[in-house]
Amino acid sequence: MGRTKLPKELTLAVDSLGGDGHGVGMHGERTIRIKNALPGETVTARMLKRRKGEWFGEARQVDDPARERRRAACAFYPRCGGCAVQHMSYRAQLELKQDGLTSALAENGVQAERVRDPVHGPRFNYRTKARFGVRVVNGEVLLGFRESFSNRVGRMTECLTLTEPLSSLISPLKTLIASLSIPERIPQVEIAAGDVEEALILRHLDALDASDLEKIHHFGRRHQVRVYTQSGGYETVEPASPGAENPYLGYRNPDYGLHFHFAPMDFTQVNLAMNLKLVSGAIVGLSAPAGARVLDLFCGIGNFSLPLAASGLAVRGLEAAAPAIERARQNAQYNGLAERCEFAVQDLYDADCLNLGQADYLLLDPPRSGAGPNLLAWLETTGARRVAYVSCSPKSFAQDAAVLKQAGFSLEQVGIYDMFPNTAHVETLGIFQRSW
Ligand SMILES: C[S@@+](CC[C@H](N)C(=O)[O-])C[C@H]1O[C@@H](n2cnc3c(N)ncnc32)[C@H](O)[C@@H]1O
Numbered sequence: 108m109g110r111t112k113l114p115k116e117l118t119l120a121v122d123s124l125g126g127d128g129h130g131v132g133m134h135g136e137r138t139i140r141i142k143n144a145l146p147g148e149t150v151t152a153r154m155l156k157r158r159k160g161e162w163f164g165e166a167r168q169v170d171d172p173a174r175e176r177r178r179a180a181c182a183f184y185p186r187c188g189g190c191a192v193q194h195m196s197y198r199a200q201l202e203l204k205q206d207g208l209t210s211a212l213a214e215n216g217v218q219a220e221r222v223r224d225p226v227h228g229p230r231f232n233y234r235t236k237a238r239f240g241v242r243v244v245n246g247e248v249l250l251g252f253r254e255s256f257s258n259r260v261g262r263m264t265e266c267l268t269l270t271e272p273l274s275s276l277i278s279p280l281k282t283l284i285a286s287l288s289i290p291e292r293i294p295q296v297e298i299a300a301g302d303v304e305e306a307l308i309l310r311h312l313d314a315l316d317a318s319d320l321e322k323i324h325h326f327g328r329r330h331q332v333r334v335y336t337q338s339g340g341y342e343t344v345e346p347a348s349p350g351a352e353n354p355y356l357g358y359r360n361p362d363y364g365l366h367f368h369f370a371p372m373d374f375t376q377v378n379l380a381m382n383l384k385l386v387s388g389a390i391v392g393l394s395a396p397a398g399a400r401v402l403d404l405f406c407g408i409g410n411f412s413l414p415l416a417a418s419g420l421a422v423r424g425l426e427a428a429a430p431a432i433e434r435a436r437q438n439a440q441y442n443g444l445a446e447r448c449e450f451a452v453q454d455l456y457d458a459d460c461l462n463l464g465q466a467d468y469l470l471l472d473p474p475r476s477g478a479g480p481n482l483l484a485w486l487e488t489t490g491a492r493r494v495a496y497v498s499c500s501p502k503s504f505a506q507d508a509a510v511l512k513q514a515g516f517s518l519e520q521v522g523i524y525d526m527f528p529n530t531a532h533v534e535t536l537g538i539f540q541r542s543w
Pocket of ligand 1: 374376408410455457472
């Protein structure tokens with residue numbers, strides 16, 4: 108196919124829906140992926156990007172809207188890249204995610220004995236973490252997610268997926284950044300919320316002066332948010348507002364009577380309400396008797412390890428990030444579970460990491476790339492009988508499910524947990540049982 112110029116606009120019929128929630132149609136022989144478009148619709152789309160022979164765009168006008176179309180609740184949709192499927196009924200969003208999971212499993216030759224109904228929770232104001240880009244354009248400070256199919260920072264004043272306290276910081280933050288001596292040298296702001304407090308980390312590429320630091324201090328006090336500045340890597344994060352000397356936020360897991368501390372830059376699940384359902388789903392699914400040995404792989408700050416220990420199990424948590432392991436140990440100590448848990452820093456993708464010792468039960472919660480090259484070896488060397496596998500990528504989950512099948516495990520049950528409503532992200536829990 109020649110390198111035809113990307114047209115400004117195209118009108119086309121939408122034939123199907125991709126796993127990313129984008130409508131798919133053809134223009135001659137070229138595949139076109141359109142945000143905000145549903146199968147059966149004819150849309151006029153603004154074309155935004157080309158990649159590997161495919162064109163990407165965003166529907167501006169929709170003729171004959173599909174039955175599943177809904178008016179997006181957010182004024183910044185579809186331009187903002189934070190959400191992908193706000194134009195769909197919630198039922199259609201869940202179907203899209205469930206279908207993506209079952210097709211990925213089928214492609215990898217894995218059949219589940221039972222596919223559970225999707226587990227869901229709040230559809231808006233659920234998100235407790237975000238990394239926003241910052242840009243100054245013609246003197247105006249923009250702060251937000253990147254725009255769809257682009258690197259440009261979106262123009263937004265609120266975000267309906269964020270918890271309300273975090274969303275309400277967006278406009279004041281822009282005003283703060285505009286008032287600093289170096290607004291063009293602030294590339295990013297990370298925000299995080301615990302159950303009761305919020306924190307933000309302001310990345311700066313040049314030094315902030317005394318007046319900047321005073322404004323930041325005042326902002327933190329006025330908006331009741333802990334503010335940190337960051338001049339380089341995470342080791343350069345410094346408290347810059349009242350209360351920020353305490354480096355930890357917290358969340359509770361009342362189902363297991365636990366309280367977790369975490370630093371704003373630690374990995375934590377972004378939807379705390381759904382996290383509770385996911386943790387109990389994994390532990391109930393694992394069905395390990397009291398006293399059994401469990402390996403919690405990719406354990407982070409102990410989000411699953413501590414509830415497992417509180418359920419009477421002997422837990423060993425492994426994880427590559429040293430600060431997360433330090434937090435897991437502190438959390439075990441703080442919750443009186445140190446005797447039932449041990450934690451170690453371990454790169455689980457390392458070629459030498461083949462033998463993790465014996466364990467009857469495994470809990471896996473890897474990054475998007477999956478459990479990595481050692482999974483088959485672990486299944487043999489641990490002698491595990493049951494595995495609870497939590498995943499944020501149906502693709503790598505299904506590939507690893509095929510490895511589990513090869514090692515003699517059947518997929519007893521699988522289902523999605525809708526951690527990220529209105530986006531195309533899919534969280535999956537699968538329970539595997541050794542069948543020979
Ligand atoms: C999806 S998070 C899960 C964390 C934890 N289970 C939770 O629920 O909060 C994946 C974790 O894997 C860790 N990780 C990424 N690559 C790793 C590797 N090669 N070896 C070990 N841990 C890794 C990350 O630091 C992160 O904490």
